[in-house]
Amino acid sequence: METTSAVETLLQSANTFFLLLGAIMVLAMHAGFAFLEVGTVRHKNQVNALVKIMTDFGVSTLAYFFIGYSVAYHTNFFASASVLTAANGYDLVKFFFLLTFAAAIPAIVSGGIAERARFYPMLVASGFIVALVYPFFEGLVWNGNYGFQDWLDATFGAAFHDFAGSVVVHGVGGWIALAAILLLGARKGRYRNGRVVAFAPSNIPFLALGAWILCVGWFGFNVMSAQTLDGISGLVAVNSLMAMVGGIVVAMLVGRKDPGFIHNGPLAGLVAVCAGSDLMHPIGALVTGGIAGALFVFLFEWAQNRMPRLDDVLGVWPLHGICGAWGGLAAGIFGQSVLGGLGGVSLMSQLVGTVIGILVAFVGGLVVYGLVNVVSSIRLSEEEEFEGADLSVHRIAATSMDK
Incomplete structure (x- = not known):
């Protein structure tokens, strides 16, 4: 009995530590969001980009701790510390891990609304988004709230599958950002005589640094979504890698070697593979990432040139909104056993779940x-x-040279 108890304690501790590492890796991704935005916006908005990501995270933590987590999982933290630390505090670390996902929503939005949004009103809005909108859909998918997943299973033979959040996190973040972008309108001077005026990125090295930080952290985002050691899968890691590479290569080819496209290409691939990374064959993941890279480049250029009100500074709607939606559908395509996947997924469920996510967001x-x-x-x-x-x-300016 003592041996069994010791083994259980060791396993609980190992799972807690495993998930804690994942939470820290995803937390580090917020630095990636920050530097990606800092490198893209003009010099006169760099400080604002950094401050927004940091303060959004603080407000998101409070909103998710006191309201959002309860909305999604019907549990709260209003209990004694002795109760909360049961099983080595695994439930607390699980909250930390899922919080880093929730806080990614305002970080995604931040890139789209950059350079013309007021500080406190947008911060208040971030609190409501993380407290109510995001956890509502999160609970539908990852906790089966309101019988949503049971209905899909009964109707189409499988529940909506989103292993690491192509739709739950990225799709929702991208479509929420679209709403904010349209309400804000374009930046002053962005369009003249019906033609777009390009605002060049202020710092390509910072943009690249942000992309690299996100790429590295993404392996915590995807692989550690298993949440326990016995659920970890090398398939998720390799599929994430292949989708990332697919996004890089295709974005390079269709984006004409533009550094902005090349550094966002891997992010597009990683967004798209999240949903089905535990199901796809690596070649399916490569194709999924490649298509995502092309979607990002073409839709970013189309939106900037054809939709004057859709002034999406970092391209978060095509990157997260569209590529996230594509990822939801790709899981239903390349997750099928006939295409080398593990099966157990329904394309119709993926379509319905993706559409519901878009509407909610x-x-x-x-x-x-x-x-x-x-x-x-x-x-x-x-x-x-x-x-x-x-x-x-x-x-205050980012550097002493700014006027």
Whole structure:
């Protein structure tokens, strides 16, 4: 009996440590979000980019701890510390891990709304998004709330499969961002005489650094979504790698060697493979990532040139919204055993789940940002935008050379 108890304790401790490492890796990805945005925006908005990612994480933690986690999983932390630390505190670490996913939503949105959004109204909106909108869909998929997964299983033969959040995290974040972007409108000077005016990235090395940090952290995002050591899969790791490479190569080819496209290409592939990374054959993951890389390049250029109101600074709608939706569908295609996958997935369930995720995110984003905008405008004044968010909001420039 003592031996059995010792083995159980060791396994519990190992699982807790395993998931803690995953949480730390995904937490580090927020630095990637920050530097990707810092490298893309103009110099006069670099401080604002850094501050937004940090403060959004703080507000997201409070919103998810007190409200969001309960909405998604019907549990809370209003118990004694002795109860919370049962099983070596695994449940606490699980919250930490899932929080880093939830906090990615405002980080995704931040890149789309950069350079013209007011600070506090958007911070308040982030709190509502993480407390209510995101955990509602998270609970539908990852906790089976309201019988959603049971209904899909009974109707189409399988539940909606999203192993690491192509739709739950990235798709939802991208479509929420689209709602905010459309409400904000384009940056001043972005379009002149019906033609787009390119704002060049301020710092390609920072942009590249952000992309690399995200790529490395993504293996914690995907592989450690197993949440226990006995569920870890080398297939997830290799599929993540192949999708990343597919995104790089295709973005290089169709993006004409543009460094912005090349460094976002791997992210597009990784977004898309999250859902089916535990099911696909590595070749299926490669194709999934390659298609995602092409989708990002083509849709980013199309949106910038054909939709003046859709001024998406980092391209978060095509990168996370569209590639996330593609990932949900790709899991239903390349997860099939006939294409070398492990099977047990329904394309119809993937389609329905993806569409529901898009609707929840976009409508939820319109409601939250629309209501906040009614109370207090979410957009900087024209003078503040011209001066730049660094000076108009934070009263300090990124470097002493900025005026």
